[in-house]
Structure formats: C-alpha cells, structure tokens
Amino acid sequence: MYNMSVAISFKDIVKKYGDTTVIPELSLDIQKGEFFTLLGPSGCGKTTLLRMVAGFNSIEGGDLGFNDKVMNNVPPGKRNIGMVFQNYAIFPHLNVAENVAFGLQNRKVGKEEQQRRVSEILDTVQIEVYKNRMPKNLSGGQQQRVALARAIVINPDVLLMDEPLSNLDAQLRVDMRNAIKRIQREVGITTVYVTHDQEEAMAVSDRIAVMKSGIIQQVGTPREVYQRPANLFVATFIGRTNVLEAQLENGAEGRPVVRVGSSYILEMPELQAEVKPDAAVDVKISVRPEEFVLSEDGQGLTGKVVNNVFLGLNTHLVVELENGQEVEVIQQSAVSAVVEIGRKVTLAILTGTINVYDASGERNLNRGPQL
Numbered sequence: 001m002y003n004m005s006v007a008i009s010f011k012d013i014v015k016k017y018g019d020t021t022v023i024p025e026l027s028l029d030i031q032k033g034e035f036f037t038l039l040g041p042s043g044c045g046k047t048t049l050l051r052m053v054a055g056f057n058s059i060e061g062g063d064l065g066f067n068d069k070v071m072n073n074v075p076p077g078k079r080n081i082g083m084v085f086q087n088y089a090i091f092p093h094l095n096v097a098e099n100v101a102f103g104l105q106n107r108k109v110g111k112e113e114q115q116r117r118v119s120e121i122l123d124t125v126q127i128e129v130y131k132n133r134m135p136k137n138l139s140g141g142q143q144q145r146v147a148l149a150r151a152i153v154i155n156p157d158v159l160l161m162d163e164p165l166s167n168l169d170a171q172l173r174v175d176m177r178n179a180i181k182r183i184q185r186e187v188g189i190t191t192v193y194v195t196h197d198q199e200e201a202m203a204v205s206d207r208i209a210v211m212k213s214g215i216i217q218q219v220g221t222p223r224e225v226y227q228r229p230a231n232l233f234v235a236t237f238i239g240r241t242n243v244l245e246a247q248l249e250n251g252a253e254g255r256p257v258v259r260v261g262s263s264y265i266l267e268m269p270e271l272q273a274e275v276k277p278d279a280a281v282d283v284k285i286s287v288r289p290e291e292f293v294l295s296e297d298g299q300g301l302t303g304k305v306v307n308n309v310f311l312g313l314n315t316h317l318v319v320e321l322e323n324g325q326e327v328e329v330i331q332q333s334a335v336s337a338v339v340e341i342g343r344k345v346t347l348a349i350l351t352g353t354i355n356v357y358d359a360s361g362e363r364n365l366n367r368g369p370q371l
C-alpha cells in the first residue's frame with residue numbers, strides 16, 4: 001500500500017563531537033523496503049547513525065543518500081521520516097485517534113482522508129477498538145502501537161526506531177517485536193532499527209549491522225551473523241558461545257586439522273589456512289552450546305558436569321574441562337536424560353558448524369560466508 005520507501009546509503013560517513021571522532025569513515029547500503037538493524041553495545045554509535053538519518057546530527061564527512069539524493073544538509077522536517085522511540089512521546093491530552101491524526105492535520109490532509117487513513121492504520125496495528133481511549137488508559141504495549149501508528153500514518157519514506165521496546169516487560173517485548181515485524185512487512189517501508197538486544201535484532205531484521213566503537217564489524221542476515229560471525233567479537237555478542245584455545249596443525253595429506261586439548265583432533269578441511277609442516281599455529285575456536293554433544297565413541301574433551309538446568313525443551317549443562325575452563329552445553333531434552341552433577345563426560349564438537357579464528361580473534365578462517 002505504501003511504496004514511497006527509499007534506499008539509504010552511507011558513504012565514508014564521519015561523525016565527530018568536537019575533536020573526538022565517534023564514527024570514522026563508515027559505509028553501508030540499506031535496501032528499499034528492508035528491515036535493517038544497527039546492533040551493538042552501549043556507546044558504539046547506533047543512535048548517532050540513526051540521528052544522522054533523521055537529520056538531527058551534523059555529518060562531518062562523507063555523504064548520506066536517500067536513493068540517489070545527497071541528504072547531508074536537508075533539514076529534518078523535509079526528510080519525510082517516521083520515528084518511534086523508547087518513551088512513546090504520545091500526547092496525553094489527545095485520544096488514540098487524535099494522536100494518530102496529528103501528523104496528518106499538520107500536513108493539511110482533508111478531514112475525510114484523515115479519518116480513512118487513521119482507521120486503516122489503527123486496524124494495521126490492531127488497536128482500532130481503543131480509538132476513543134485516552135493514552136493513560138492504555139498498556140505500555142498499546143501505547144507503543146499508537147506511537148507506531150502515528151509514525152507510519154504519514155506515509156514516511158523511512159521509519160526509524162530507537163530501542164522502541166526497552167520500556168516493556170519481557171513477554172510484551174516478544175509480542176511487540178512480532179507485531180512490529182508483521183506491520184513492517186505489511187507496510188513495506190524501509191526501516192532502520194536500533195537495539196542492543198541481539199535476540200530482538202535476530203527476531204525482527206532482514207539484515208543486521210553489528211557495531212563496535214563506531215565501526216561496523218559485520219553486515220549480514222540473522223543467520224549469517226549467527227552461523228558465520230566475522231570475528232570473535234561478533235561470535236560472542238550474537239548468541240552464546242564458548243571460546244577455546246586450539247592449535248591449527250598439518251593433518252594427513254596436508255589437510256589442516258585443529259587440535260583442542262592434548263589429543264582431540266578435529267578434521268576441518270574447509271579452513272582457509274596454510275599450515276607449514278610441523279608448525280602448529282595458535283587459533284581460537286568458537287563452539288556454541290548446541291555444537292557440543294556427549295561423545296559416544298570416547299573421542300572428545302573430558303570434563304565434569306558442575307551444573308545442570310532442565311528447561312523443558314532442552315537442558316543446559318555447565319561442564320568443567322580438564323584445564324579448568326567451564327563450557328556451556330545444550331542438550332535436547334527429548335533425546336537425552338539429564339546428566340547429573342559430578343558425572344564425568346566426554347564432549348565431542350560438531351565440526352560442521354563451528355568457527356575457527358586466528359589468535360587475535362579478528363579473522364574467521366572458515367571458508368565461505370554461510371553454512
């Protein structure tokens with residue numbers, strides 16, 4: 001129904017506050033209609049980038065483009081942007097329908113057209129029944145739906161959302177992120193979403209940019225950043241993982257193998273690495289809890305179960321390895337009994353999906369972007 005969305009491009013964008021550079025030469029392309037998330041720890045520059053798109057932040061270098069138009073100096077009011085923030089910022093003295101109609105009145109849309117669009121959008125965000133209610137009589141989630149309706153009723157070219165769910169409780173966050181995703185898909189509007197919550201990012205996004213200290217570490221689909229993290233920062237920031245010290249060695253017929261612990265050898269023919277004969281290289285491997293399995297043939301890393309938590313769908317184990325490192329293991333409950341605390345186990349690693357990094361953790365040695 002809305003097809004005015006734009007593609008957004010950042011070309012060598014620089015942001016400085018005084019002498020401090022918080023974003024050094026960042027480049028990124030967001031597709032038309034895409035749900036794109038900026039994800040990273042507090043202070044990494046997500047909000048700074050979002051505010052540049054909105055026009056609230058000056059740009060110290062490079063170009064911000066909407067389609068092919070450079071936007072650097074276009075004032076916020078001329079950018080046709082819808083925005084939703086953490087604190088809903090809806091007017092307490094206007095009812096739901098009046099709140100949503102506000103932006104249309106400002107744009108001098110006729111009364112009938114206003115009513116039609118307000119009712120259509122309230123239907124989309126599923127709060128039509130509350131249209132005559134005052135905000136104070138709405139739940140947090142309902143208020144956030146009003147904020148969302150108000151942002152999209154003006155047919156913006158871009159929808160910007162900055163941590164829109166952080167004031168909601170856990171269950172409501174999950175409900176609302178599903179609602180946001182559904183509504184975005186229905187409306188088809190280019191959306192830039194900011195969050196520090198990796199699970200939320202995975203749930204809503206078409207693609208995610210993982211940021212650290214103003215620098216994009218990786219751009220990819222939720223599946224790509226989870227399964228093939230570009231570096232150890234991304235591997236540990238997205239989902240949970242265990243990082244183990246290991247050695248890359250020359251196996252039979254010159255194929256690279258990874259040695260973990262004293263004698264556990266992982267065949268990894270896919271690795272992008274040259275190993276000189278007799279010259280082991282230190283590496284780090286990232287093994288997600290679900291990539292450990294209890295070994296059936298005795299091959300693997302031995303350890304002792306120090307904690308077990310039965311969660312229904314699966315069971316989480318903490319296993320202390322012989323070198324003292326504790327690792328997290330997830331077992332599917334359906335296929336196994338809970339292993340009791342104190343028991344000795346041998347953990348095998350599923351080599352098909354793990355990731356191997358150079359010693360600095362900066363370079364992923366696995367071949368190919370995706371599994």
Ligand SMILES: Nc1ncnc2c1ncn2[C@@H]1O[C@H](COP(=O)(O)OP(=O)(O)OP(=O)(O)O)[C@@H](O)[C@H]1O
Pocket residue numbers: 017022040041042043044045046047048049196
């Ligand atoms: N007005 C300002 N003046 C000086 N420095 C600022 C200003 N606004 C932000 N910064 C700095 O820029 C960096 C990026 O901030 P930004 O708010 O974009 O981070 P963020 O990733 O959105 O973090 P959060 O999740 O905490 O909101 C931080 O180091 C911050 O201290």
